[in-house]
Amino acid sequence: MMTIKDVNPNLIQAQYAVRGKITNRAQELEDKGRKIIYCNIGNPQALKQKPVTFIRQVLSLLEYPELMDMPEAKKIYPADVISRAKLIMQKNPNGTGAYTMSSGIAFIREAIAEFIKNRDGIPTDKNKIILTDGASKGVQAALTLILKGGNDGVMIPIPQYPLYSATLALYGAKQIGYFLDESNSWQLNEKILNDSIEDSKKKGINPVAIAVINPGNPTGAVLSKDNMEMIIRFAKKNNLSLLADEVYQENVYLDGIKFISFAKVMHDMNEKEVTLFSFHSVSKGFLGECGHRGGYFEIRNMAEEVFEQLIKLQSLGLCSNVDGQIVTYLMVAPPKPGEESYELYKKERDGIMNELKAKSRILGEGLNEINGMECEVPHGAMYAFVKFELPHKHGVDVSKMSVDERYAYDSKRDFEYCLALLEETGICVVPGSGFGQLPGTMHFRTTILPPRADISSLVEQMKKFHTNYVKNMLVE
Amino acid sequence: MMTIKDVNPNLIQAQYAVRGKITNRAQELEDKGRKIIYCNIGNPQALKQKPVTFIRQVLSLLEYPELMDMPEAKKIYPADVISRAKLIMQKNPNGTGAYTMSSGIAFIREAIAEFIKNRDGIPTDKNKIILTDGASKGVQAALTLILKGGNDGVMIPIPQYPLYSATLALYGAKQIGYFLDESNSWQLNEKILNDSIEDSKKKGINPVAIAVINPGNPTGAVLSKDNMEMIIRFAKKNNLSLLADEVYQENVYLDGIKFISFAKVMHDMNEKEVTLFSFHSVSKGFLGECGHRGGYFEIRNMAEEVFEQLIKLQSLGLCSNVDGQIVTYLMVAPPKPGEESYELYKKERDGIMNELKAKSRILGEGLNEINGMECEVPHGAMYAFVKFELPHKHGVDVSKMSVDERYAYDSKRDFEYCLALLEETGICVVPGSGFGQLPGTMHFRTTILPPRADISSLVEQMKKFHTNYVKNMLVE
Numbered sequence: 001m002m003t004i005k006d007v008n009p010n011l012i013q014a015q016y017a018v019r020g021k022i023t024n025r026a027q028e029l030e031d032k033g034r035k036i037i038y039c040n041i042g043n044p045q046a047l048k049q050k051p052v053t054f055i056r057q058v059l060s061l062l063e064y065p066e067l068m069d070m071p072e073a074k075k076i077y078p079a080d081v082i083s084r085a086k087l088i089m090q091k092n093p094n095g096t097g098a099y100t101m102s103s104g105i106a107f108i109r110e111a112i113a114e115f116i117k118n119r120d121g122i123p124t125d126k127n128k129i130i131l132t133d134g135a136s137k138g139v140q141a142a143l144t145l146i147l148k149g150g151n152d153g154v155m156i157p158i159p160q161y162p163l164y165s166a167t168l169a170l171y172g173a174k175q176i177g178y179f180l181d182e183s184n185s186w187q188l189n190e191k192i193l194n195d196s197i198e199d200s201k202k203k204g205i206n207p208v209a210i211a212v213i214n215p216g217n218p219t220g221a222v223l224s225k226d227n228m229e230m231i232i233r234f235a236k237k238n239n240l241s242l243l244a245d246e247v248y249q250e251n252v253y254l255d256g257i258k259f260i261s262f263a264k265v266m267h268d269m270n271e272k273e274v275t276l277f278s279f280h281s282v283s284k285g286f287l288g289e290c291g292h293r294g295g296y297f298e299i300r301n302m303a304e305e306v307f308e309q310l311i312k313l314q315s316l317g318l319c320s321n322v323d324g325q326i327v328t329y330l331m332v333a334p335p336k337p338g339e340e341s342y343e344l345y346k347k348e349r350d351g352i353m354n355e356l357k358a359k360s361r362i363l364g365e366g367l368n369e370i371n372g373m374e375c376e377v378p379h380g381a382m383y384a385f386v387k388f389e390l391p392h393k394h395g396v397d398v399s400k401m402s403v404d405e406r407y408a409y410d411s412k413r414d415f416e417y418c419l420a421l422l423e424e425t426g427i428c429v430v431p432g433s434g435f436g437q438l439p440g441t442m443h444f445r446t447t448i449l450p451p452r453a454d455i456s457s458l459v460e461q462m463k464k465f466h467t468n469y470v471k472n473m474l475v476e
Numbered sequence: 477m478m479t480i481k482d483v484n485p486n487l488i489q490a491q492y493a494v495r496g497k498i499t500n501r502a503q504e505l506e507d508k509g510r511k512i513i514y515c516n517i518g519n520p521q522a523l524k525q526k527p528v529t530f531i532r533q534v535l536s537l538l539e540y541p542e543l544m545d546m547p548e549a550k551k552i553y554p555a556d557v558i559s560r561a562k563l564i565m566q567k568n569p570n571g572t573g574a575y576t577m578s579s580g581i582a583f584i585r586e587a588i589a590e591f592i593k594n595r596d597g598i599p600t601d602k603n604k605i606i607l608t609d610g611a612s613k614g615v616q617a618a619l620t621l622i623l624k625g626g627n628d629g630v631m632i633p634i635p636q637y638p639l640y641s642a643t644l645a646l647y648g649a650k651q652i653g654y655f656l657d658e659s660n661s662w663q664l665n666e667k668i669l670n671d672s673i674e675d676s677k678k679k680g681i682n683p684v685a686i687a688v689i690n691p692g693n694p695t696g697a698v699l700s701k702d703n704m705e706m707i708i709r710f711a712k713k714n715n716l717s718l719l720a721d722e723v724y725q726e727n728v729y730l731d732g733i734k735f736i737s738f739a740k741v742m743h744d745m746n747e748k749e750v751t752l753f754s755f756h757s758v759s760k761g762f763l764g765e766c767g768h769r770g771g772y773f774e775i776r777n778m779a780e781e782v783f784e785q786l787i788k789l790q791s792l793g794l795c796s797n798v799d800g801q802i803v804t805y806l807m808v809a810p811p812k813p814g815e816e817s818y819e820l821y822k823k824e825r826d827g828i829m830n831e832l833k834a835k836s837r838i839l840g841e842g843l844n845e846i847n848g849m850e851c852e853v854p855h856g857a858m859y860a861f862v863k864f865e866l867p868h869k870h871g872v873d874v875s876k877m878s879v880d881e882r883y884a885y886d887s888k889r890d891f892e893y894c895l896a897l898l899e900e901t902g903i904c905v906v907p908g909s910g911f912g913q914l915p916g917t918m919h920f921r922t923t924i925l926p927p928r929a930d931i932s933s934l935v936e937q938m939k940k941f942h943t944n945y946v947k948n949m950l951v952e
């Protein structure tokens with residue numbers, strides 16, 4: 001019988017805090033009847049965000065194509081929904097139940113190319129787009145392609161979304177962390193990048209790529225064009241591929257700030273050397289269709305024979321799920337002004353975006369006012385990454401700790417803190433140690449997703465919890 | 477820019493013939509307007525098999541839940557479809573758009589446990605079931621768990637479904653091939669297993685598991701209980717985990733033969749040591765819902781701490797797509813006698829199964845009659861694995877070839893043969909070298925899936941092609 005010594009040691013090493021011990025404990029409590037507020041994961045429809053009607057109407061017809069021609073259909077569905085579903089059936093006559101090409105249905109890849117072209121004003125090749133079961137699978141495919149084993153390493157932000165660290169551990173590759181600059185709205189810092197890559201080389205690591213999450217998870221940062229140009233120059237100088245995680249591209253809240261894609265910046269720099277993988281998803285934005293596991297990645301500056309290897313890799317899993325492909329299509333080709341569904345679509349889209357924007361402000365500002373907590377009001381994405389402070393217990397002298405000891409000490413403390421928050425309030429957040437943080441600091445990540453009406457009480461509960469937690473520490 | 481020397485060498489090694497060069501060529505020809513008959517892949521709905529109505533009706537309501545309560549719904553859907561959709565919404569209130577638990581929705585795992593219990597008459601634990609995006613992803617998860625790197629190897633059948641060889645290559649693990657016994661309806665042979673594992677150990681390989689595909693792909697074999705008991709004893713003696721690929725469990729055509737699960741045989745042997753992974757899918761059987769990427773795997777005899785590692789692995793991809801999970805649920809919990817949908821469901825199920833059964837016989841018998849071709853009429857699954865012979869060109873003396881040279885020689889010939897078949901007739905099959913075969917033999921795999929009306933003409937075209945191909949060789 002298999003025991004733990006028979007298990008892939010790389011898997012044992014991999015850590016994924018977004019669904020770790022604290023979430024398991026939350027599930028246990030919920031099974032016992034406790035009310036849990038899941039702020040650990042960007043899962044909007046689990047927190048009462050309604051699906052966009054147009055998307056679901058089209059899907060419902062495609063699942064049951066006979067319905068399109070029934071007289072009742074006209075009473076249920078707007079005309080453009082029916083004609084759109086018919087168009088999809090015509091372009092993909094095998095329907096939702098057949099395997100597609102490994103890279104995804106051709107007309108959907110065309111629509112994605114058109115979307116990128118319109119978003120960025122740059123030429124785009126539909127044959128360099130691959131549909132995936134969510135963006136995570138795309139990231140894992142890219143890493144599978146580029147990691148040759150041994151000492152290959154990938155630069156990842158600290159803090160980062162732990163898919164990256166976990167996948168690198170799983171694939172036996174090295175992670176080269178680079179700190180984001182909390183004092184500069186979590187932008188990347190050229191000196192830190194240079195120091196970090198030089199340090200990794202001294203350790204015998206072979207850096208092959210840099211991963212950048214923009215808008216940032218967990219930081220909520222939106223990168224400036226200057227910052228992105230610096231990153232591209234850095235990647236070029238060091239012969240790194242660039243993994244651009246752009247799944248939160250629609251989630252920008254701060255007035256005057258907008259999302260710019262790496263594809264666009266590279267195009268404007270006339271950069272033709274840096275291999276770019278850019279990832280997108282139907283799970284975020286205002287769709288929040290996490291359960292449909294849809295997404296794509298687009299590739300630039302890659303030799304054809306390399307791309308063929310990527311397609312072969314995708315073919316092993318045959319193809320991504322067709323409904324997810326269709327949701328991706330509808331994301332990039334929504335109803336147009338003048339079409340019957342457009343007004344409702346616009347209303348729902350703007351409604352969700354306005355809520356997210358308001359909630360990011362209420363939550364960010366509210367948490368900032370708590371004594372001992374500090375956070376940037378999120379510029380984008382779906383999270384606040386909150387720095388907090390705790391007193392040290394009597395007899396603990398942090399000045400005598402090494403950097404590693406200090407990191408371990410704080411990691412234990414932020415974990416215990418988040419666990420206590422869950423036990424006491426039912427609020428489930430993820431400790432900063434699950435994402436990485438500067439030694440000597442502690443954070444937690446919370447989503448901004450609970451319904452707006454609940455956010456103020458959430459902040460209130462956190463304040464009360466934090467105050468008591470600190471008070472009890474001082475008493476001990 | 478990434479060039480081929482920057483690519484993961486394990487990926488370059490991996491081969492997946494079911495979607496390889498011949499399929500790409502078929503796609504090219506189709507794009508130019510040629511009619512292609514895709515017999516390369518078990519993709520029933522691409523070959524005009526209709527989806528089962530009940531499945532799609534329930535899905536269409538779940539995608540657009542408002543529809544359930546509209547007055548029109550009663551005119552469109554049978555009452556049990558509506559009540560089933562409502563039940564699913566009640567059990568999974570977040571709907572199809574939210575991430576689920578990493579292992580899948582709890583009530584669906586319960587229904588699967590109930591299905592296994594009823595199928596086999598054995599106790600089943602819902603907490604040892606994990607839902608996946610099709611069975612391939614389950615196989616890859618299991619292999620990720622059990623391969624510790626270095627010299628770990630997995631025993632796989634020859635011929636095999638190339639997911640296994642490709643994934644082992646990708647993971648840098650060793651494949652330990654064991655030949656299936658073509659002269660004994662492709663059953664496993666104890667002496668061959670023993671010789672094969674001993675030989676691998678001599679090469680320094682550490683065998684950790686044996687993969688068995690039952691019903692067989694590409695062979696169409698259905699294993700006898702005796703054969704399965706032998707395999708379990710063999711696994712136990714050699715401390716191997718057992719990967720039981722049982723995705724074709726519904727696809728059994730020969731009268732008097734039936735599918736028995738490895739879980740059942742292990743239970744009847746009171747075997748509690750061998751770790752078992754058994755895989756199932758919505759893509760095969762009579763549903764043929766390939767595009768929905770649904771499936772599950774069930775685990776027996778595994779330490780809890782090992783299982784936790786598997787759950788962690790699944791959590792990296794968050795969860796399998798929800799529609800696929802729901803199709804899996806409907807597969808294991810179909811309409812019951814007395815429910816309004818039952819009669820249509822039964823009619824569709826029996827219709828599809830009868831067609832498959834008839835087609836397996838017509839195709840198998842037809843190909844058998846072609847001079848120079850030989851195959852077993854498939855007992856199960858969706859394929860015929862056809863042995864064929866070709867004359868040797870003037871001056872070629874196969875008796876002087878080493879085993880490896882002979883294998884390479886035949887691999888080149890079966891590939892060229894299948895490519896010529898495609899170019900000449902539009903029929904797309906996969907060369908035997910893509911699955912593995914005894915040196916000195918050549919095969920191709922064809923599905924039995926084209927519409928029944930087309931099968932006779934398919935056989936006729938193959939006969940004509942083969943005759944001409946041989947004639948031309950003799951002329952050269």
